[in-house]
Amino acid sequence: MSAASQIGNRLNGPTTLIFLFGAADKDKLLDQIGLVFNCAGRPLEHCLKQLIQMNPGQTAPQSDFEPGLYLKVTGLICLLIVFTALLVRWMRAAPGGPKAPLEQLMFSEDPNARASAIAGLGTERRQDENLVEPLADFLRNDRSELVRRNSAWALRMIGPDVSPAVPALEDALDDPSRTVRLAAAISLQHIGRKSAPAVKGLIQAVRDWWEARAQVESVSKQMSDEAREELAFKMQPIMDELYQIHLASIAALGKVGPKAREAVPTLSEALVREDRDARVAALIAISEIGNEARSARDKIQPLLKSDDDDIRRYAVWALGKIGARGSIDSVLAMLDDSNAEVRRNAAVAIQELNLRQGQKELEQRVQRLKKDLHSTDWQKRKKAAKLLAELDTEEANRALDDYKRLFPNMEL
16 A cells, blocks of 8 residues: 555545545545645645646636636645644544543553553653553552553653652552562652652661661571572672662652651661762752751761762762751861862852851952962962852852953863
8 A cells, every 4th residue: 555545544535525636536536645745845836736747637627717726725625634634633642532542552451551551651751640540550559560660650751740649659669579669769759849748658668778688688697608699699689679779769858858857867877877879869868858957967077078079079068958057167178178079069068058157268268269360370370260160159250250351261
């Protein structure tokens, strides 16, 4: 079947169009329609002349009906067919309209078909609040792990408001399948502040990793070296998945914001007992919770002495975000850190804390650096300009703008 015939079968145009087009049969009509579809970007009159040439036995009426008018009428009919096809497609996708194939397929008896349809809805980012309830039901009750996982994933994609599904996502944090739990934690992270009802479940998901690791360590202590190595090898994929759930749950707690204040003790514990990635995730989460996480100050401050640049960088940032004014001396000391990002975050934290002691120190530094901008040593000037950019105060930015006008090609 030709491409034109396929178009015609989809449009199901009325047979009366055969007379209007002057075609002798349906196939002829469909070939003519196909020609118009393939004329994109070319003058309409030129294409329609070709269309008439396809049917040499048909000529325009010789009465008062002008050939030019014949071409225009034929063109309008073709455009009407295209418009009708687009309108039908739009109506099928519109909420309240006829169900699209994916929405029908998601209720199939075949679990693989259901999973594929749900994944398709997520990929399309279908904006339909009517999908939230059935997806939440699939997440809670479907026997297929793949359907439950795809439902959790799709809920964060369809929008705009999926908050009614938060309880189902919280329940999914305790799903037997680790892939479903991970998808639920990531979805709660994307939902953000509206995930507040799931805080308790997220806290438990964070602690589940610690409990699993403690159990493995307890069992391995009772084994021989050979058996311990075999256990570690077999458990590694499982522990990796649990660790990803752990990190996603920490991140989700941060996205909830101040309403996740009851998670602060757990996040503070993560700063003490965790590795680098989890500590960084916990520091970011505490920063996003803000002043409600001020009790974490004593666990954060020792991290300013870490050998890891990222941990120092996020630790000083967190002290500013939670309003840890008692740590101002430690924050000021970070202005001399060896890492530029740490220094930059320290300057931001000082402005966040908004203490006279910190503001005075920033002002004095800006004045010293402004003098260095006039040094005859170009390396000293360049260093001063770079440090002013890190301080990012109004006075520092004004001095930097003046410097750039004098040296427009200087790279900082």
